[in-house]
Amino acid sequence: MKGIRVFLQSLGAVARLTVATFFAFWRLPIEVRPLIAQFDNAGIKSWSITVLTAAFTGMVLALQFSTGLEPYGASMYTGKLAALGIVRELGPMLTALLVGGRVGSGFAAELGSMVVTEQVDAIRALGADPIKKLVAPRVFACVIMLPLLTMLANVIGIGGAMLITVREVGVTPSFFYSQILDTLWVSDLMHGLMKSVAFGYIIGIVGCYVGLNTTGGTEGVGHSTTQAVVVGAIGLLVSNFFLTKLFLALYG
Amino acid sequence: MAEPIIRFVGVQKAFGPKVIYEDCTLDVYPGETLTIIGGSGTGKSVLLKMLTGLLSTDGGSIQAFGQEVTKLNERGMGPIRRRFGFLFQSGALFDSLTVAQNIKYPLREHQWGTEREMDQRVEEVLEMVGLPGTELLKPAALSGGMRKRVGLARAIAMKPEVILYDEPTTGLDPINVRRINGLILSLQKRLNVTSIVVTHDMDSCFTVTDRIAMLYNRRIAFTGTADETEKSEIRYVREFIAGGRGTLDEDID
Numbered sequence: 388m389k390g391i392r393v394f395l396q397s398l399g400a401v402a403r404l405t406v407a408t409f410f411a412f413w414r415l416p417i418e419v420r421p422l423i424a425q426f427d428n429a430g431i432k433s434w435s436i437t438v439l440t441a442a443f444t445g446m447v448l449a450l451q452f453s454t455g456l457e458p459y460g461a462s463m464y465t466g467k468l469a470a471l472g473i474v475r476e477l478g479p480m481l482t483a484l485l486v487g488g489r490v491g492s493g494f495a496a497e498l499g500s501m502v503v504t505e506q507v508d509a510i511r512a513l514g515a516d517p518i519k520k521l522v523a524p525r526v527f528a529c530v531i532m533l534p535l536l537t538m539l540a541n542v543i544g545i546g547g548a549m550l551i552t553v554r555e556v557g558v559t560p561s562f563f564y565s566q567i568l569d570t571l572w573v574s575d576l577m578h579g580l581m582k583s584v585a586f587g588y589i590i591g592i593v594g595c596y597v598g599l600n601t602t603g604g605t606e607g608v609g610h611s612t613t614q615a616v617v618v619g620a621i622g623l624l625v626s627n628f629f630l631t632k633l634f635l636a637l638y639g
Numbered sequence: 640m641a642e643p644i645i646r647f648v649g650v651q652k653a654f655g656p657k658v659i660y661e662d663c664t665l666d667v668y669p670g671e672t673l674t675i676i677g678g679s680g681t682g683k684s685v686l687l688k689m690l691t692g693l694l695s696t697d698g699g700s701i702q703a704f705g706q707e708v709t710k711l712n713e714r715g716m717g718p719i720r721r722r723f724g725f726l727f728q729s730g731a732l733f734d735s736l737t738v739a740q741n742i743k744y745p746l747r748e749h750q751w752g753t754e755r756e757m758d759q760r761v762e763e764v765l766e767m768v769g770l771p772g773t774e775l776l777k778p779a780a781l782s783g784g785m786r787k788r789v790g791l792a793r794a795i796a797m798k799p800e801v802i803l804y805d806e807p808t809t810g811l812d813p814i815n816v817r818r819i820n821g822l823i824l825s826l827q828k829r830l831n832v833t834s835i836v837v838t839h840d841m842d843s844c845f846t847v848t849d850r851i852a853m854l855y856n857r858r859i860a861f862t863g864t865a866d867e868t869e870k871s872e873i874r875y876v877r878e879f880i881a882g883g884r885g886t887l888d889e890d891i892d
Contacts (some may be wrong), residue, residue: 504731567660
């Protein structure tokens with residue numbers, strides 16, 4: 388019972404932080420420099436893990452599908468399945484999980500150590516708002532950057548799938564390409580990208596919330612870092628199911 | 640004496656089951672240096688943080704400059720916080736910013752003036768704390784004592800009326816302790832401010848203070864001038880002073 392109450396209380400606190408973050412971000416003056424720093428930190432610097440994850444996921448997907456479809460003589464359609472899987476599900480989800488692990492834990496560690504060294508108190512005492520200074524640029528950067536990273540993951544993932552399909556099944560690259568164009572619709576792309584917007588928000592807000600609520604010195608910072616990854620990943624996985632359900636109901 | 644500039648009346652505060660303050664009452668008068676003493680973990684810093692609205696109270700009233708602090712929200716606290724300079728225990732410098740940027744932080748928030756005027760102010764306050772020419776260093780390159788002095792420079796940058804020192808000498812070597820104490824005294828003279836010093840270092844306490852308040856048993860149990868404190872007959876005051884000065888000659892049970 389106590390666990391449920393604590394869970395609901397944290398959920399409420401996260402909701403309040405979300406509202407505060409939203410309003411803090413748009414309150415003038417909008418601060419561009421920390422935002423750009425976070426675009427770089429959360430977004431640009433995540434490109435390598437995104438590419439690596441997407442490439443190998445695309446390749447392994449193609450490998451599995453081509454083998455699985457072979458008994459039915461349908462392995463030439465590997466590209467169709469792999470592309471749908473990547474764009475609708477694996478691109479957004481795996482990118483979010485990997486970037487979430489990297490960025491969310493970073494936010495929690497950074498804000499957590501600022502809390503235990505009284506830097507967050509100092510920000511308030513010096514007349515500034517920690518939510519505007521620290522939380523808003525981080526959450527906003529995640530919301531913007533995650534869809535972009537997901538698009539990158541989609542392209543690389545399909546590229547990886549093409550590489551394997553061409554080699555293993557023996558279709559030509561242009562056949563593969565025209566299949567992709569036939570199969571993928573804008574709605575498929577949007578389905579994945581809209582999810583990734585939500586994922587970006589979850590990564591950012593969980594990392595910041597956990598970081599700001601750090602207690603207990605350096606040990607607490609370590610705990611927060613772990614917690615940000617675990618809670619973030621669970622949040623991503625659970626919300627993914629419901630978001631998918633929602634978007635399927637809306638767009639089919 | 641003049642009207643108090645800061646009043647704590649019946650303040651209560653607890654963290655979960657741990658009660659820090661039950662009925663804490665204390666007046667601070669303009670222009671004085673008040674030292675708050677008490678054992679570690681008795682919540683001396685909490686008092687300063689409640690005063691500046693960094694922590695909320697559970698009951699009672701805190702007035703600063705004639706305004707009720709406990710009823711103000713974060714935005715309402717802004718103008719009041721501007722009149723306080725807060726030296727945090729660890730210095731609380733922003734690691735990612737240089738010394739100059741750290742000191743400019745409050746200046747920028749409160750739109751002090753042009754970039755040139757801010758640079759000038761940074762130079763001024765760094766000179767006051769005896770660290771001229773350190774503008775471009777990062778906090779990581781500073782020693783503990785220097786970090787506190789930069790923290791102090793940042794705290795006085797906005798020309799506050801009240802300076803709050805949270806354990807200014809804790810964790811410093813004797814030379815730096817004396818240097819910080821000297822700074823507290825000289826700033827007091829130069830800036831004509833009110834100071835509240837929270838400490839458990841009795842030597843510093845007697846060096847800098849006009850008046851001493853002792854925290855005991857979840858309330859301010861004793862207040863008096865340095866002289867009165869030294870001559871006090873109250874047992875826990877005597878023990879604390881003796882213990883703090885290393886001249887304790889009787890057993891403590």
